[in-house]
Amino acid sequence: MVKVAGLDLRARQDKPSGMAFFQGKRLIFISKAYGDEAILSLLETYTPKIVAIDSPLSHSRGFRRVDKKMIRMGYKVLPPGWPAMRRLVSRALRLREILGRRGIVVIETHPRSSLLSSGCSIGELMVREGLEQSLIRDLSKDEIDALIAALTAYHYVIGNYVSVKDVDGEIILLPRICS
Numbered sequence: 001m002v003k004v005a006g007l008d009l010r011a012r013q014d015k016p017s018g019m020a021f022f023q024g025k026r027l028i029f030i031s032k033a034y035g036d037e038a039i040l041s042l043l044e045t046y047t048p049k050i051v052a053i054d055s056p057l058s059h060s061r062g063f064r065r066v067d068k069k070m071i072r073m074g075y076k077v078l079p080p081g082w083p084a085m086r087r088l089v090s091r092a093l094r095l096r097e098i099l100g101r102r103g104i105v106v107i108e109t110h111p112r113s114s115l116l117s118s119g120c121s122i123g124e125l126m127v128r129e130g131l132e133q134s135l136i137r138d139l140s141k142d143e144i145d146a147l148i149a150a151l152t153a154y155h156y157v158i159g160n161y162v163s164v165k166d167v168d169g170e171i172i173l174l175p176r177i178c179s
Contacts (some may be wrong), residue, residue: 002024002035003022004048004052004157005052005150006111006146006147006148006150007052007095009054009077016032016033016140017032017039018030018147019032019039019120021048022153025129027131027147029151032143038166043050043099050107051099051104051107052108052153053106053107053108053149054109054111056092057108059086060079064077065168066170069164070113077113094098107152107156108169109173111145112145112148114148114172117175118175118176119179120177120178125151129177155175158177161174
């Protein structure tokens with residue numbers, strides 16, 4: 001079974017980034033990590049093949065064309081050109097380069113949009129995906145977003161996902177799961 005990860009990356013290394021790891025559809029680890037070294041250490045420990053990251057993976061002065069598509073579809077994304085977003089994108093691109101050298105594929109996702117595209121609440125998604133719904137009570141927002149990102153990576157691996165794509169990027173979302 002392929003291992004995947006979700007990373008809810010923060011712009012600053014002194015703020016917690018959420019991380020979740022799945023082997024197949026089984027959650028094997030979820031936590032927060034501070035700094036790139038801690039993130040890379042967890043990735044080395046759990047050895048995912050795919051990492052879905054909650055960050056734009058290309059720079060832009062304002063909204064990218066792919067972001068404008070997302071907005072037209074009803075999703076609320078931020079432009080990579082904002083100062084805090086520029087820091088986030090730069091950090092994500094550095095990590096993607098390191099991970100790429102290790103043979104790990106990095107995909108872009110937006111957990112809140114991915115949850116919306118699934119048609120589920122977070123509780124419904126947990127049940128439909130075979131996870132313990134009570135787990136979310138003990139998780140931070142960062143960890144919940146990482147969990148959604150990891151589920152998105154799992155669906156990407158099995159070929160059951162939504163792709164929003166344009167010349168400046170591709171954002172992977174969950175397919176419709178709930179009615």
